[in-house]
Amino acid sequence: MADPIKLVLYVAGETPKSLAAIRNLEKICAEHLAGKYRVEVIDLKKSPQLAREHGIVAIPTLVKELPVPIRKIIGDLSDTPKVLVHLAVEESSS
Numbered sequence: 001m002a003d004p005i006k007l008v009l010y011v012a013g014e015t016p017k018s019l020a021a022i023r024n025l026e027k028i029c030a031e032h033l034a035g036k037y038r039v040e041v042i043d044l045k046k047s048p049q050l051a052r053e054h055g056i057v058a059i060p061t062l063v064k065e066l067p068v069p070i071r072k073i074i075g076d077l078s079d080t081p082k083v084l085v086h087l088a089v090e091e092s093s094s
Contacts, residue, residue, distance in 0.1 A: 006066035006085065012059040013045040021060035024077035029050050032084060064088075077094045 009025055011018035022041060029037050044051050044059060054063070064071040064087050073086045 003066060005033060005064060007037060007087075008040045008042060008054075008063045008065055010042050010044055010051070010054070010056045010059060010061045010063070013043060014057075016086075018060050020076040020078065021062070025062060025082070028080055028083055029075065031081075038081075 007025070007029075009021060011021060025039065029039065042050055044056065050056070056063075058074045060074070060076060062077060062083070064073075064075040071086050071088070073083055077083050
């Protein structure tokens with residue numbers, strides 16, 4: 001099996017946009033990446049220094065770290081086709 005896709009979602013507390021991004025990402029992963037991904041959620045309210053260290057300028061931001069190239073998607077991830085294009089994932093027809 002290929003290495004899993006490594007995704008990091010940066011949020012700021014439990015704002016409506018942050019919670020929507022988490023929900024949308026869970027749905028996208030379950031429907032299109034089943035068993036092929038790892039997700040880490042980083043709350044920048046708890047670790048604000050990571051925003052600067054990781055180059056995060058807006059919240060929420062999803063970063064696809066692996067496989068390269070690194071991709072960043074800003075927003076609540078509600079546009080599933082756009083997210084899949086940015087993640088370079090084929091949309092499954094299941």
